[in-house]
Amino acid sequence: MNTAYPNQVSGPADGGLQRAERKYRGVKRLLRDAPLLSMTLPGVLLLLVFAYLPMFGIVIAFKNFRVSDGIWGSEWVGFANFRYLFSSSDAWRITFNTLFLNALFIAFGTVAAVALALLMNEIRNRWLNRVLQSFLFFPYLLSWVLVGYIVFALLRMENGLVNNALAALGLPPVNWYMESKYWPAILLLVSVWKSAGYNSIIYLAAMLGINPEYYEAARIDGASKFQQISRIKLPLLAPVLTMMTLLQIGRIFYADFGLFYNVTRDSGMLYETTDVIDTYVFRMLRTVGDIGMASSAGFYQAVVGFLLVLLSNLIVRRMDKDNALF
């Protein structure tokens, strides 16, 4: 490594000289790296402020936070905030809702995305394929606010499209935003509607990577379309499928705040089935103003969420190094 500076001189008398030379080399190397290092500087600083500073700020979960005292000045209270949080029924409810609803989204979302990919893979007509792809992406482009508008147009009490349809069938109207029992299904539909098209592209790309000779061989052997799908496409898709699912499971402790806040219109009557960790933290912080509860729930999410990400990534890494995040 040091070929440029061979050790011509040695012996105790020259130690100081060597040290100076090493230092000089260090400076020189740093200077050589300087342009590339300086490129990263703005990004590094932004991450420091908006990602790393809050990471250290997580200690406020163990404090009685007061604005006037700041993060460091506030009084330490140990686990008091956590005792408070976990002795309430809220902790169980938001944990269950987050895990249960996300599990539903992952399961049905994956099935829908794969089905859409299979469908697109069958369409030979280029134009039709293109149009379908644009349509499938479309819900992904809309903000959660707009999705909330659309759902409201469908479900509102008076003159909502669904209630009008119920009336046409001679059924009584439902006050959707007051009845929590329907909401896991509603949220599931909305979630799949918004993201299945987007996710299907990933599976479609994997399917297009399958060697066409497999199909030809299967056809010659008299395999039906259905057999081609179940015996060739799905097995060959399995690695990508497992990977994507594992990565989603890694994030199962984080809910999509936009979905839960806008689509339910933050209706208190629905919290029983729709309150998740993210909405709870937000409400405690901004509506209730209980920073202790908010920060302890946030800490709980950050730590458990981190462990789940690590675990799922570890499994992904075992299966295929390239698809692991780290």
Add this chain to the structure above:
Amino acid sequence: MHLTPSERTAELTPSQPRRAQVGKLFLLLAVAAIGAICVLPLVIVISASLSSERSLVEWGYSLLPREFSIAAYAYLWHQPDQLAASYGITTFVTVTGTLGGLLLSSLLAYPLARRDFRWRRPLSFYVFFTMLFNGGLVPTYIVVSQVLHLKDTVWALILPYLIVPWFVLLLRTFFAMLPVEIIESAQMDGFGEYRLFFRIVLPLSTPVLATVALFASLNYWNDWFLALLYIDDRRLLPLQYLLVTIIQNIEAINMSANTVTTAAPAESVRMATAVLAIGPIVFVYSFLQKYFVQGLTVGAIKG
């Protein structure tokens, strides 16, 4: 790049034309149904924005306007204060955030893609660790509002999304695939790192830059969360958050209060505002769609 199956299986075996026909019909029906499910909800919103207020109150929403009217748009045209301000804010935030984010993210990603950069590993870890662990809402909120004092400034809407690690990952993956020879020969010609980056690396990377630009602009244009957290000043309300406030309260539109409000067309105005908020994103998407698909697959399956 559109992902269309190649023509490899285009020919149907002649022995089963009947079944193939049925299959084709079934396929077409499925496509039509799925396409409808994707866009019909939006058709309802557009239809409502073009309906007369009376018909909305009377019959509710429908797929086609029962009583066609452009009153809602006319109303918005004559009451432009809040809407124009919000459009301005959202446009400024989207343009600044997208361009700034694109520049700073690629400046960050490029050294991480260079194999001869000695700080590559520690810096990569520094960047991507933030994808695995974050402090969560409460500390972030306190940092932005009480340490940086960004509340009620337009920077609170821009800075938090400027560096998105996932975009950095996309960019780095792409930069790393550029042939090393190009970089080496430019260095031989005496190009400094910055000139190399701006004159050679960036121009060669338009596909990934377009992808990230589209994702980033979508991120900014559709954002309402940062405003929900940090903005109380009405003059700084972005479009999406304006929509959040007016779904409860039509007064938000005529806050200028210099007009005697004669029964504002509340329902249809809400929907017209929603339509105006979608317009630009659909426009941009139609231009960048091909990159969108490409970028997605690059991001999903690395390498």
